[in-house]
Structures are given as C-alpha cells and as structure tokens.
Amino acid sequence: MKLTTSLLATTALAVSAGGAFAGGHMADEMTLVSWGGAYQESQQRAYVEPYLEMNPGVTAVWDSSSNEAVAKLRAMAEAGNVTWDVVDVVASDAIRLCDEGLAMEIDHDEMLAQGDDGSDASDDFGDLLVSDCFIPQIVYSTTAGYRSDLLPEGAPKPDSICAFFDTETYPGQRSLERRPINNMEWALYCDGVAKEDIYDVLETEEGQDRAFAKLDTIKDSVVWWSAGADTPQLLADGEVIMGTTYNGRLFSVIEEQNQPVEMLWDMQVFDLDGWIIPADLPEDRLARAMDFVRFATDTQRLADQAKYISYGPARASSAPLVGQHADLGIEMAPHMPTDPANATNTLLYNYEWWADYRDDLDAKFQAWLAQ
C-alpha cells in the first residue's frame, strides 16, 4: 500500500514540481524564524537577499525566536494560528517537532534541489537527514577554545578535551554548558571510557554516577553558561582560561575580534541546524515556503553561507565550493568543523539516545548542580 501511494504521490509531485512550486499561487510574504545575531545575518545575506532579488514583490520578515521555537510552535498550533512559514531549528528540536506532528514531513528528493553534481538530495545530505521533517542547512559543533596567553608557564598547549578535567596542569576557571548533554560524554571519555562505549555506559546508573563523579572533580572551577555568547565573553575577559561553545562563536572571537584564543577541536560534538516547515500551512504560504527552502538549500546557497560564518554546509556537494570570508578575506575551509584537520576526533550528537534520557539526566544534572 505504501509503495503504490508513494509512487502515485511521486509522479504527481514530479509533474507539479515545475508548475505549482515555481509559478503558481504563492503568498507574497513569508515569516522566517532564526537565531538572530551573526547567524541570522549570514542567512539574510546568503539566502534571503538573492531570493528577494529573484522574486520582486515578495517580502521576508524575520523573527528571532528559534531558541523557543518548539514551545511557540506548539502554542501557535494549539491556538490554531501558525504565523511562521519557515523555521530554523537544531536537529533535536526538529525531531521533537516532527514527533509532535507540528512540522511537515518532507520528501527530500522531490522537494529539494538536486546537488550540482546531479546527486539526489537524499544522497547529497546523506546521514544528516535525521528526521523526516528536517532540511539540514549547516553542520556546527560544540567545541572548546582556550586563552593561549593565560596558560601557566611551562604548561603545554592543551590538545585534548581532557584538559578541562586537568586542574593541576591548567588551574583556573573553565566554562561548560549548563546541561548534561556533551558534558556527560566528555566526562566519561576523560574517565577512560572508549568513545564507542560512552552511551552504553551512560545508560547505566553506575555510568551516570561515574560521569558525575568525574565532573565533581572540577565542579568548583566551572562557570556554567546557558547562552552561546557567554563563553566568548568570559574568554575575552579572562574570566576563564578555557570554555566550550559553538565553533562559530569562537571563530568570531579569534578572527574577527583578534583575541588571544585558540581552538581545541578535540572531541568536538557535531550537531545540525536546518529548516522545518510548520505542519498544515495554507496552500499559498506552503508553496512560497517550499519555493524558498528549495532555493535556500541548493548547493551554491549552502556554500555561500560559509562566506559569512564558519559553519559547514550540510550538502556534500557544497564543500568544494566553500571559499573566502566575505569581509575578512580569509580562507574559510580550515575553520570549518568538518575540515579533516579539525575533525580527527569527533562525536556526533546522539539524538535518539538523548530524546530518551534527556528528562531523566537533566533532573539529575540540575540536582547535582544545586547540591
């Protein structure tokens, strides 16, 4: 049954793809939701400006609400009035929105452009299609940076995430995110658990205790952050000697603000960010949203975004097109988290595992913090 219907749907879509989505009846205004700041600016320059140029008469309105997108979308859907057309969310949120039926399911091959090498979208994005509703855009990582000028004399430059747990060699404050995700994995890794066993160990009570015990050893020297901008600020002020945050934030501290900060790529945790389209949009708005997303996630556009911010394009076919920073003129490839030199030892955010354990571990983590 599935096969026949999807075949029918495929042909119907293939026929209409040229007509309905490209020309037809489309809304003239769309509301895009993103994270604000430099990231939204990069989307504005790489996707929205060229799109509006191609489609005079269309207006795009930004709403910088991505950090609360799931809650807000749920509230909108319950009120029966979804005002957003395209929403930028991290992959874990996309999975939850999909689970809750708040995001539309996407047929990636039909609705998205082919790669410029002719590959199907689903092959081009590959493993990054972590949810049926998710249209990946960038690969970013949560990674670490340190103040090279504040290292104690004679101490070697840290080359492992475990430097965070080594308060003897690197005394001083460090900043970590105020949530269990990533921290628990790093703690176990630095406690000697092999990378591939981390989640098996973390599933057990003993494993969780072990991770907390490891974190206990540095609890007094940690500043816990909740906003991505905290660590760059703390590093710039010299409040901490090392800290974790998103790699793009560290890039801007290092390259744009010329702070004496260096990257510590070891055990960076890859995560994805991309678009979702809210479920049950009216037809004209849906057509506009689809048209925009198809344009904004093609090979060239994804590569273009890397001109403005150091996040890796989600399409394999975009990687060779990544060029120089639009304002600084530096090569962007070496600053990408996915660059082979940076990605020697990495971890991929385990969405399914955290969907299960997040509530439980978060309660434990908060209780542990409050003690």
Place this chain on the structure above:
Amino acid sequence: MTDATGPDQVTGATPDNAIRNADRADNGPVLAADGTPLKRSLNRALRREKTRALLLIAPLLLFILITFIAPIADMLFRSVENAIVEDTLPATVEALDEWDSATEELPSPDVFRALFFDLFVAAEAKEHTQLGTRLNYEQTGISSTFRSTGRGLDDIGELYQDVFEDQNELWEEADFWYAMMNAGDGAAAGDLLAAERARMAALTDEPKDGEIGFAPSATIASILPRTTREYTAFAILTALVEEDVVAEEEPWEAVFAALGLDLQDQSLRAGIEGYSGPGAAELQAALANVDSLPVVDYRAAFIEEDDDWGDPEVWRTLQTYSDRYTMGYFLNSIDLQLTPDGIQSRPEDEQIYILLFQRTLIMSMAITLSCILLGYPIAFLLANLPLRTANVLMILVLLPFWTSLLVRTSAWKVLLQQQGVINDILVWIGLVDDANRLVMINNQTGTIIAMTHILLPFMILPLYSVMKTIPPAYVRAAKSLGATDWTAFWRVYFPNSVPGIGAGSILVFILAIGYYITPELVGGTTGVFISNRIAYHISSSLNWGLAAALGSILLAAVLILYWTYDRIVGIDNVKLGG
C-alpha cells in the same frame, strides 16, 4: 484605603443606609411617594445602579477574563490533565485494567493485541510519539520504545496482508475493499461510525465530523466486527486528515490483521459462510484457506520490535498513568512520584524542586529586605528635599527603570566578575590579593545584588509617595515636646511610613519570586530560582504539565503569603500613594 468612612458621613443618606433605616422602622412599612413600600422601591433603584456599574466595567472584566484569567486557568489545568494515554490507547488501557501490576508476569497477549491496533492508528495519525514523550517523563526510555515500535507495526500487519494478497490479487484493490465495506444502499452501522469518529477525534484532538464518503455496512459489521472497526478508522483518517478519497486508497496493514483475526474467530464462522454481499466469494475463499493465515504472537512480536515491551516496568508505568487526571505532575514538583506501589519520594539524586522553592522564598525575602534597607533612606531624602532637587534625583531613580533589563544585568557582570571592575579596584588598592579575587557573581550574592538593583525603584516609589504625605508638623510637634531626633523619627515618622514599606515589600517580593532572567544570567548554580525550572519546562523540555504544576504551587505560595501578610500587617495598611 485606610479609613473605612462611608459616604454618608459627608453627603448624608445613601440608598444603602436608607434600606437599613427602612428595615429598622417598626411601625409598618414606610411607603414611597408612589405608594410602593420604600424598601422595594429603593432596592429597585439600587439594583439599577448596580447593573449600570456592572455594565460599565463589563468590557474590562470580559477583556481580563478572556485574555488573562482564562489562559492562566487553561495552563494550570494541564497540571492534572492526562487524557493523552487513554485517548491514544483506549482499548489497551481497558484491557490492561485487569492486569495485576504486582506480578512479574507480562500482561496477557490480548493486551498486546489491543496495543497493536491502538498503536497502529496512533502511528498513522502521528500521535504515538507524543504519547511516548509523555510517558518518558515518568520512565526513561519509553520515548524511543514508542518511536521504534511505531515504525515496525507495518511488519506485523504485513504477515497477514501478504497471505491475503498471495491468495487473491483482489485484496490489493482499494475499490474491492470499498465495495465490500461500504453500506451503499444497504443498512449502515451508524453507531459504529459515530464511535469511531469519537475515537479519532479524541486521538487527534480535532473534531472528525466532516463528510468521509463512506459508511460501514451493518451486515459486514456484524460478521467482521474487528475489520469494520479498523476500516472505519482508516476511512475517517484518510478522508479527513489525508484528504484522500477512501475508495481509492488501499487499507492499512492493520485492517488485514483485523480481517485475519475475524476469519480465525470460530464464533464468526457461520456468519461469514452465510454472507452474500460484495466480496462474499473472496471472503469465503479466504475462510476456506484460514489455516494458511499466520497465528501471530503479538507479545513476541512486540518484544521483537523493542525489548522494553518485555519489561513489566513499562506496563506498570502505562497502567499507573492511564487515568484521565493525574496527581503525577504535582507529586513530581514536590520531589515525590507516583508508582504502582503508591506515592514514593524520588531518588535522592533527582530531588531538586523543594530545595528550589525554599531558595526562591528565602532569596526573595533577602532581596525585599535589602531593597527596604537601601530604598528607605533614598525615599526619605527625596521626600524631604526641596521639590526641584527631589525631581532631579527622582530621574536618577527612574533612569535604570527605563533601561533594558538585560543591559543592567550585563553591567553587573562587568562589575562583579573576578576580572571585573570592583575586583580590579580592590586588588589595586591592595585590599584583596590578586590570587584570591572575590567571587561575587554566578552565585547567590550575584543574584541578590543584581535583583536588588533592578527592583529598587519598586520599593522607592511607593515609599516616596507615602512619605510625601506625612505632614512635617508631626515631627516638629514631637521635637517641640522634647523628643530627640531619633525618638521623633522612630516613634512618629517611621510608623507613618509603614504603609509604604508594606506596599513596596509586596511589589518587590511578588516580582522577585517570579523572576528568571536575572537569576539565569548571574545566578550560576546556587542562585537560580524555581521560575528558571518553570521556564525550562515550558520552552525546552516541553513538559508543560510539570511547569503548570510548579506554577500552581508558586501561585498558591504567593496567595498564602499574601493572606498571612493581610492577617499580620493588614492589607489596609498598604498605600501606593497619597
């Protein structure tokens, strides 16, 4: 607000008093000019008056009801609401009722079979993952159990589907199915259709009253009850959610499974053999071949999809939380939990909420106290300076009031952090050793300092407006009678300013108790409030039930404190202005 003087002291009789006087009169009813008893006539006048007053405030009242009270009530209601389990898995919940959770045995295969059909429909409507998320709040791991099982249900149905389709290709035809199931000109099973519409409406939380172009045939419903039920559910979702034509869609795998079960059911045999409507030949052929149909062990099939179904703990959770209303969220918010064995305290390493409630109350009081200590002298100064100077100073008080909250909080970060301005100055003048800089932020100190600063105007303004109305002659009189400065202040001035302290304290305390942005930014781990967890559960974990329960408790705590305050200090002693 302070003195309860009725208007009659000033203006003479009011309708209220006139009624009382009329009551008091012993010598027969007093009559009005038109001959009706005065009491009734006055009552009528009063009622008209009251109606008019009510009409005047009606727009505002309605506005507040609709935009403020109703949404809050709706949100708080979620703290006990738990219909999702029963709405998503109605038959399972019913079948599970008989299972004794005290045993280590798994529920009977019937329960698993009910779960298959419930979950299949839920997965088609994409509601099963929501239920998984809901139950995952209570037991870690259920979320993925539901998600992965939802993907594997087709396989179980296909065990039957393949046999049917191998026997006769007609079973693959959507219109063949439709012709067999649809009532057409014959009698329709209206009750069944209505029941299924209600089930789908509960499942999807949307009414399912639209035209679906299908009505189950009463004949077929009596000989193939399970099949008709599933096909009807399929028809409703296909027509109203997918917006497809029922007659053009091949039914779900679950419909084949239901048909298989109907054919295997001995008690239905005679009915099927005697059937002569559309599809009779194919049905009877399938019945003759009934031995080729698989006998599916639903329990084994589910455990194969996900091991967790073999864990009685999962079923206990499902049974414990199958009621439409639950105390579970409220128990969670005071570090307890609902288990099959009754209410138990949560594991020690997950207890956090009582601690946070206590901390929120204590720190809010500390903030209120420091606001009084800092605000009182300022308000005193403002009230006693010449008006021109006072106005300039007043702007200084109000200026931070108009500055963004985030800016003010970030400014405190710059000042208080270890490499910050204050520490730098202290190190520079030699008060503090460079290696031992003071930790003044990312802890309770930081929260108290930053929030005292932010809430200070709410203390100063009511204090100032009350102090403005204290006649300077009082203090002068006290002094002329021989009081020292201190006695005059403490015995005369201060008691007069207490209503201002009362008003300021209530404002500051209630604002402080619900604050979360500032504690989030400067509170570190020990300076965060319960509102931070509420915000987290609203916008991050999406556990709105728990957030609502925490919010209800916070609201109740504030109301109780307010009531206590009224009993001790008296709300009449609160003044927001002259």
